Amino acid sequence: MTTTVVELWTEEPLVRYVGQASARLVVIMTPAGQVLAQHGFAKAVDLMGIAALGAAIMASSGALADLVGEATFGALFHAGVRHGIHLAPCRTPRGPLVVLTVFGRETSIGLVEFFFDEFAAALHAAAPAEQARGPVLAENFEAELGSSLAALFGR
Amino acid sequence: MSLVNFTTREITCKIVYYGPGRSGKTTNLQYIYSQVPDDRKGRMVSLATQTDRTLFFDFLPLDLGSISGFTTKFQLYTVPGQVYYNATRKLVLQGADGVVFVADSQARQLDENIESLQNLHLNILEHGVDVRTLPMVLQWNKQDLPRDLILSPQELDDALNFRTLPAFPADALHGSGVFETLKAISAEVLRRLSQTSSGGRD
Secondary structure, eight states: OOEEESSGGGHHHHHHHHHHHTEEEEEEEOTTSOEEEEESOSOHHHHHHHHHHHHHHHHHHHHHHHHTTOSOOOOEEEEOSSOEEEEEEEEETTEEEEEEEEEOTTSOHHHHHHHHHHHHHHHHHHOOOOOEEOOOSOTTHHHHHHHHHHHHTTO | OOEEETTTTEEEEEEEEEOSTTSSHHHHHHHHHHHSOGGGBOOOEEEEOTTSOEEEEEEEEEEEEEETTEEEEEEEEEOOOSGGGHHHHHHHHTTOSEEEEEEEOBGGGHHHHHHHHHHHHHHHHHTTOOGGGSOEEEEEEOTTSOGGGBOOHHHHHHHHOTTOOOEEEOBTTTTBTHHHHHHHHHHHHHHHHTSOEEOOOO
16 A cells, blocks of 8 residues: 655654554545545545545535524535445644545544554654745746646647 | 745646626636647536526636746636626635636626626625736637627727726637637736736635
């Protein structure tokens, strides 16, 4: 099973959580659905779809909470025949995050919830403050973008 | 804000197709999906009603390949255009790195275009983003319809493009203008990454 991280500070807490909770798939994402770290996915584009749906569920749940006068509904849990999912918010110095955990029969929602609390605390402790960022792309990136898109559209 | 992974040299950007109901936002994504090879796209997710109207969003992940040494991925979203779905529109707009406003060129749809554009500005503002700093392009869709039913690109420019944003005539059903629109918004979004910026993230 692969673990990939966009921001290194997420790696150690993620690896520990996956082991403790016996999770099959875990995605750490921003509320906008951008993936910060993941465990268990082989194909990045599938991961993006799952992150988009997870973030959407969390966002609509938050909007519903607001409508009925609740600050938040906290974690969500869905049980299936072979898999369960646990979806929960997590506050860090880098801003709010959303964590989606997919687990099977080798563990339970109780264990996932128990270790998620430790995981959320570990993420909060590990997250550095926001940093300024310099230029990422070269100034002449547009030629490469043009040829990449042309190839994508078979032109 | 675009997510940049310096370790694996990857960039991920979120682009939202916005506009009034039935202007062709989903059609844009469907055309892109039909043109892109399987190994460069993920599954297109559509949360739609039984009559295929977008209920929450459509989502299409694309792998653009390497740009300046960074593997660049785009997440394309649409919003539901109908007026009463504003709550979900606002949720989808959260964290957008760029917006494509898809206008319906039919003359009788002008008021809906204006209302949707105003709604876009309001929702962006409510997310605490200055609309002038958000990369945006306009698309005048359905330009293939009979001339007497539609407004010309110049007339649409006069009515809707008061910020002189890049604008493209299109026939999304048959693909005309779709590629040009995607290319323009991609360039606008990535241009911000070639400039010095803060590392803020939504």
